Every structure is written in C-alpha cells, then in structure tokens.
Amino acid sequence: MKLKHFNLQLGCQFLKAFSDESRIRIVHLLFRNKEMCISDIELVLDFTQTKTSRHLIYLKNAGLVDSRKVDQWTYYSVKEEVSDFVEMIYKYLDKDQNLDKDLETYKTLYNNRELAVSRLHSRKWSFQD
Amino acid sequence: MKLKHFNLQLGCQFLKAFSDESRIRIVHLLFRNKEMCISDIELVLDFTQTKTSRHLIYLKNAGLVDSRKVDQWTYYSVKEEVSDFVEMIYKYLDKDQNLDKDLETYKTLYNNRELAVSRLHSRKWSFQD
DNA sequence: TGATTATATTCGTTAAAATGCATCTATAAA
C-alpha cells in the first residue's frame, strides 16, 4: 500500500467494498487479468449490465479501481496504490475454488474469442507485426 | 488461519464484519486486550448498551469472537482460529491513530479502576497470592 | 427476599445497499 493518507474511514471503505460477494469476484478478475471491461465481466460472472456497471462505479468511487476508455469500452483495473491491500485480501480468499472457476470461465471465453478484450489483444498483435 | 472449511461465503462474512467502523474498533480492543466485557467496551468507546451488545452478538455469530461468562459479566475475545486473519486486517488499519486513542482510553480507565476487568484482574492477583 | 447490575432481546424506526427495468449517451460500423 503506497497510500499517503490512510485512515480508519478509508480502511473501512475498502473493507466495505469487499463485504459483497459480487464485488469480491469482480475485483478478483481484475486483479488476475490486469484489466477488464464491463461487458466481459458480465459474460464471465453472468451478471446483468446494470449490476456490473454499478459495482464498478462503486469500486472506482471507493478508490480501488481505475478506468480507461478504449473506443466504446471502459476498461477497469485495480489501482496500483492499493494492490498490496488487494493482494492481502486474496491471499486468504484464494483458498476458495469458486474464484478459480471464474478464472477458468474467463480463460475459456477468452480462448473462444468471445470477449471484447480478445479483440483488443489481437489488435495489439497486429500493431506489433 | 487454522480454519478447516474456508470458503468465499465465510471470507465474505468476515469482511462484512469489518465493514463497520464500530465493529472495527470493538474487535481492535478485543484483539489488543485479550478479552473485554460489554460494559467496559461501552465505557471505552462511548457506545450505548444495546449497540455494544448487538455488535458483539453479530461478531459471535460471524465466527470471529468467543464469549465466556464470569458472574454477571460476559467476556468476549477474538477466536484463536481467526487471529491470523484479524492480525492481517489490523496490520493495515493500525496506521490510523484513532485506534490508538481507544487503547489509551482503555488504559486510563483501567488504571483508574473504572473497568469491570480491573476487578477481575485484582481478584486474579489475590488468587495468586 | 428485594434491589442492583450486566447483558440480551423485542419492537419500531430510519437509513443504506443491492438490483431490475427502462432510458439516455457516446462511439463505431454499415
């Protein structure tokens, strides 16, 4: 954690963000896959668009994630300043298999090129060629 | 953490327990002072009786604390099986000074013999003598 | 036994959180 002004309220805010199972699963995906857009998270976790978008905005307001816009997609990622905190949390939560299943689902969809990020990555390849 | 069956739901339950500032302060006191009764926690944190009792029952149901009855007092303590988890949490939260203030308040009241636990301890001394 | 003290619980209120449906906006593609 490289946060300059850490206090009880902020810690409480972070922990509140992790008090919801949906958000735990979302942040886990972001943490393992670097960045993801709303529609891909929807697909992997089988959440509605509203639910997914709202949780990501919540996480952004809580100071846990960043976002960047690429064409019509908004890619979210875990903020660098809180990566220590997030890593600490998942050191414990990772013992659960359901989180692994989410990663498996992600991989399958990614390999089948059903995710928006697949296209982003192949675009990167063509830039590199 | 020496929990045999740790899973996402349990982790979520633990984190939910820490999503409330009052509970963060309560568990902090228990963690640092080994065990405390409701009335002492009330005094130190300036909480009402109802509020204090309910949060402790919440924490007990969540599997984070144990309780033992001594005369008319109920002493609560952090469960041994989750002490690793709790320690991890406070490794981050301890950066906040407000938690220190609570400990100071405890010490002052303790030294002034205004806490029920003071009497419990002096009873222990007399047993040892 | 009656009074006191510590804690739990019942009842009711208020606030916050989670979520869906429908809609709006922005961007890209046809």
Added chain:
DNA sequence: TTTATAGATGCATTTTAACGAATATAATCA
C-alpha cells in the same frame, strides 16, 4: 445518416443494517 453496441443513470422496489427505547432475564448483593 441510420443502426448497433457499450456503458451510465434515473426511478422504483426489496432487502438488509444500524440503532434507540423499553423490557426481560440472569446473577449478585444487601
């Protein structure tokens, strides 16, 4: 320019959480 897609948001609903006041219970003490 129309159409399609991604994402945000307004509105409404349901659930959950936090909390106080009053009361019940249990144990101690005079």
